[in-house]
Amino acid sequence: MILAAQTVAQTAAQATHGFLSPTGVEVAFVLVGIATLGAALVTVTTRQLVHAALWLVVALGGLAVEYLLLTAEFIAWVQVLIYVGSVVVLLLFGLMLTKAPIGRSPDADSGNRPVALAVALAAAAALVWVVVDAFRTTWIDLDGPAQGSTGVTGEILFQHWVLPFEALSVLLLAALVGAIVLSRKKKEDEN
Secondary structure, eight states, X not given: OHHHHHHHHHHXXXXXXXXXXXXXXXXXXXXXXXXHHHHHHHHHHOSOHHHHHHHHXXXXXXXXXXXXXTTOHHHHHHIIIIXXXXXXXXXXXXXXXXXXXXXXXXXXXXXXXXXXXXHHHHHHHHHHHHHHXXXXXXXXXXXXXXXXXXXXXXXXXXXXXXXXXXXXXXXXXXXXXXXXXXXXXXXXXXX
16 A cells, blocks of 8 residues: 555655756756856967866866766776866976966967868767767666766776776876977077
């Protein structure tokens, strides 16, 4: 009897929730998504490199908040530690070591904005098409373990994504070494 009453209550709760009556989490998700998209657009359109790096921090932080709203806490903290903490710091060190201009840099714009916009739109369309095509028949198993949990994420990472994860580590190390080499060559040329 109690089980039947709970089932009726759950069905009534699900019937009242729909597309036109979003929950607070869904509203927050959309608002944070809009703010993150705005920060990402400012990141790629600003002409000041340091400002672009700082707006990148805002965009990556917004993604971490989105992961928290999706109850993927582990992925959110990895986003903060790896991307916001390490990648942006690496980018700022690269800017400092290569003595990139702090203010507006006239040589940062090559005048190819229409071509870049066309390539970006084509890449975005291709990405959306590939993702929709890949996950068209995929359904989330709500009875299984939470997909954002640490155990499931660790299994997926170390079974299927070990090579790309390590390749990214080598790429970041190469970027740091390259920035150091470029800064050393300029100092030797000055002497």
